[in-house]
Amino acid sequence: xxxxxxxxxxxxxxxxxxxxxxxxxxxxxxxxxxxxxxxxxxxxxxxxxxxxxxxxxxxxxxxxxxxxxxxxxxxxxxxxxxxxxxxxxxxxxxxxxxxxxxxxxxxxxxxxxxxxxxxxxxxxxxxxxxxxxxxxxxxxxxxxxxxxxxxxxxxxxxxxxxxxxxxxxxxxxxxxxxxxxxxxxxxxxxxxxxxxxxxxxxxxxxxxxxxxxxxxxxxxxxxxxxxxxxxxxxxxxxxxxxxxxxxxxxxxxxxxxxxxxxxxxxxxxxxxxxxxxxxxxxxxxxxxxxxxxxxxxxxxxx
Numbered sequence: 001x002x003x004x005x006x007x008x009x010x011x012x013x014x015x016x017x018x019x020x021x022x023x024x025x026x027x028x029x030x031x032x033x034x035x036x037x038x039x040x041x042x043x044x045x046x047x048x049x050x051x052x053x054x055x056x057x058x059x060x061x062x063x064x065x066x067x068x069x070x071x072x073x074x075x076x077x078x079x080x081x082x083x084x085x086x087x088x089x090x091x092x093x094x095x096x097x098x099x100x101x102x103x104x105x106x107x108x109x110x111x112x113x114x115x116x117x118x119x120x121x122x123x124x125x126x127x128x129x130x131x132x133x134x135x136x137x138x139x140x141x142x143x144x145x146x147x148x149x150x151x152x153x154x155x156x157x158x159x160x161x162x163x164x165x166x167x168x169x170x171x172x173x174x175x176x177x178x179x180x181x182x183x184x185x186x187x188x189x190x191x192x193x194x195x196x197x198x199x200x201x202x203x204x205x206x207x208x209x210x211x212x213x214x215x216x217x218x219x220x221x222x223x224x225x226x227x228x229x230x231x232x233x234x235x236x237x238x239x240x241x242x243x244x245x246x247x248x249x250x251x252x253x254x255x256x257x258x259x260x261x262x263x264x265x266x267x268x269x270x271x272x273x274x275x276x277x278x279x280x281x282x283x284x285x286x287x288x289x290x291x292x293x294x295x296x297x298x299x300x301x302x
Contacts, residue, residue, distance in 0.1 A: 056096030098138030180221030185213030
């Protein structure tokens with residue numbers, strides 16, 4: 001039984017919420033650290049879960065949230081920059097991530113899980129992906145024994161991925177990114193949460209880099225076809241060249257919350273599948289669920 005809490009930064013986000021639940025169900029005390037902290041509505045008497053206000057940009061708040069933590073998980077993510085609010089990829093994914101790792105080391109935390117994403121690389125044309133890569137480096141520089149966790153495209157009840165496909169399915173024609181041939185390895189959020197919980201324990205680790213994808217590698221077109229089949233909805237699939245998507249993203253950029261960004265288009269131009277020579281679900285004895293089998297529960301409430 002763990003007496004000191006596992007602190008989940010970004011514990012109110014899509015993946016963060018799933019991690020918090022998995023930790024609590026494993027009998028672990030949890031501290032949720034978020035800019036707008038809130039306790040989960042599913043908690044029951046006896047669940048050891050607390051919530052504290054914490055902004056990765058605030059040194060004192062981060063240091064306070066780290067106190068007496070047995071392990072730390074950084075699930076904070078920023079997909080769209082918000083200049084007016086001072087939220088940039090650099091501030092959150094690079095400076096903030098590095099700050100958290102440095103303060104975790106100073107607080108004596110021995111297990112830090114930093115959540116990034118598959119496809120992270122320094123030379124990416126995407127500012128988001130480049131920031132993710134620089135963030136990984138900042139974390140390792142500050143805490144060399146940190147664990148880097150890269151999930152593929154996440155899906156699950158209440159996700160953004162399937163929600164976007166549901167909106168597109170309402171159109172008379174289903175537009176594709178390019179010819180819909182980009183390869184994805186969609187992974188259920190609960191499986192990633194379970195893996196994160198395993199990695200945040202005190203067990204010795206032979207690897208420090210893990211990538212998590214589902215059991216199937218699917219073309220984007222195949223994902224669309226599975227969703228449409230589940231909805232019993234027939235739609236013609238229309239290939240749309242990537243330059244058109246880039247133009248649309250540019251036109252939408254001035255909106256406060258654009259439904260499509262240039263970074264998202266760039267991500268859809270590259271395969272998002274697990275690399276060779278990294279830790280995977282197999283190392284943890286976890287069998288991930290398929291997208292097809294999960295669609296009934298993921299789309300039931302939509």
